[in-house]
Amino acid sequence: MTPRATYRFQFHKDFTFADAEALVPYLDTLGISHVYASPITTARAGSTHGYDVVDPTRINPELGGEDAFRSLAAALRQRGMGIIVDIVPNHMGVAGGDNAWWNDVLAKGEASEFARFFDIDWREPMVLPILGEPLAAAIDSGALAVEEVDGRCVVTAYGEHRLPIRDEDQALALGADLHTLLNRQHYRLASWRVANDELNWRRFFTINDLAGLRVEDPAVFDAAHDLILGLYRDGLIDGVRVDHVDGLTDPAGYCRMLRARLDAIRPGAYFVIEKILARGEPLAADWGVDGTSGYDFMAEVAGLLHAPEGAEPLAALWAEISGRPAEFAPEELRARQDMLAWQFDAQLRGCVAAFVALARSRPELDGITQGMIHRAIERLLWVFPVYRTYGTGDAAPAADAAIRAEARARVQPFVPPGEGPVVDRILDWLAGDGPGDAADAVRRFQQLSAP
Structure with missing residues (x-):
């Protein structure tokens, strides 16, 4: 079913599938054909946006879980409506200890079955820039400790992070010198300030809590998409919006693969991508997508809503208070130079x-x-x-x-x-x-x- 008009719901623990279902009659009266759902897979506990996915194989229990999602889908179907879901193939949330795949990598290093899932340079231990101070100072201040949780020893940081300890170190972890114990792990704890210079795994832009996912690997693709493809197979969703497709190794290859997998189930899935197009840049016609999620359209609309004669006095004001050029180009160049050299x-x-x-x-x-x-x-x-x-x-x-x-x-x-x-x-x-x-x-x- 091709969408006629969508209405986006931002799901979180305080706005669940049940809350959305109660609004279905109202959406119907508006002429909405599809709910456009923020990510529905399990995100970090308490996430208000859902883009920090920690388990793409399970519908988020904080939103009501699979049963509530099926109920929402059924209520929409009864009125000839459907759902488009947002999916996040580029990255996963890795903070807070909720991500089992990431935790397995921390515990086992390159030997983990999930090591191939992430873009990690294994020539050195994984840098984890989660400390508010250098490691020695964090140890001295008591910010780090070893605790036993569910029968296993873990490193806790600031009472927020739980980091696994290698199997080989479990027996003696509680009595070990903390600095020595940490030096034996597959990761290196460090101040957040070192991330821009020393991070050895791909993150989402400059966000240390989001680690890049290697969906170009067929095994990773399957693990990250089995749930969504299953929902489409069951007729619960009509399509997907793919978040940050340009972060992937091969966006074109990814889109063609996902289209092929969807069409193998049932041709006609609605499939759009988050794609930032420059002025005059066309969207490739051979990716198998139905379009972008609309940033280019919004830019055109914004152009209609902004009076061009306002640009000159704003530029003059900027030059007056900053001492910088009134033109945008020098500011763009300086920003690019600064960001590249720093973050x-x-x-x-x-x-x-x-x-x-x-x-x-x-x-x-x-x-x-x-x-x-x-x-x-x-x-x-x-x-x-x-x-x-x-x-x-x-x-x-x-x-x-x-x-x-x-x-x-x-x-x-x-x-x-x-x-x-x-x-x-x-x-x-x-x-x-x-x-x-x-x-x-x-x-x-x-x-x-x-x-």
Whole structure:
């Protein structure tokens, strides 16, 4: 059933499926065809938004659980209405100890069956930037302790976080020196201030409580989508809205896979994505989606509601109180530079390292230094004209060519003398035309380019 008009419900423990069901007659009188539901899978306890999913295999009991959801769906069906649900394939909530997959990784490290589910650099222990002070100070202040919970020893932090302890350390954990015990774990506790520089796993933008999920792995895709596909199979939902699709390794491949899985059950699912399109940027026609969730439409509406003559006095006021230019472009550039150098430094260095390894694997690229690659990537990211491109390392869609050309023109004023060929090489790799296996390097660039 294609939606005619949707009404979004933000579910949480104080607004449940039962509360929504009571409003179904009212929605019907408005002409609404579908409830658009915020994420319904189990989120962190007490979540008011649901995008910090901790268990995508179960409907959130705080919202009423599966029985209440089925009751809501039945009430809607009786009136010829349906449900579109929001799903979150890009990340999971990992704070507070509610996420069993994440906890298993903390306890077992790379040996965990769920280690492949997350983007983690295993060359060092996982950095957990949850402390309000350096580790030694947190131990001295008593903020950290070892407690026994349900027959197992865990590390507690500030009475809020519960962190698993390795099986090998369980027997002696209660009497162990805390600093020594922590040094033996698969994770490293650290101050929140180190996250931007030292985090070694992908997060959602700068939010340390949300860890990136690797749905490009078929096993991870299945685990993250079995519940939603089951709801569609049972006729309880008519489609999905996918949150932050551009955070994924391969958004196009993901969308095609999800469409295929939905169509294998029953063709006709309504499938839209959260996609931020730049002015004039088209939505790819071969992803198998029915459109975006509407940010581009909202931008057009906002343009109608704002008087353009108001821009000049606002710009003059900004220049007067800030001492900065009245034009937007210098502010955008400075913001991009600051954010990249500060809050995304660890991600930038990881991206640079991937391209450096790629360059050093090819004898013909001798002479391209790490510094040159860093400057080329950094400056391209300062001026990148769209949210991201969609190369796979060995190929790229035709639509990306114009974006790369515009990026090359924009970056030229910032390129140091003699380093233009390095910029060109990076763009060649994004196009799928460079030497070597560029998949990881291209992935890292494209997951970092969001303005």
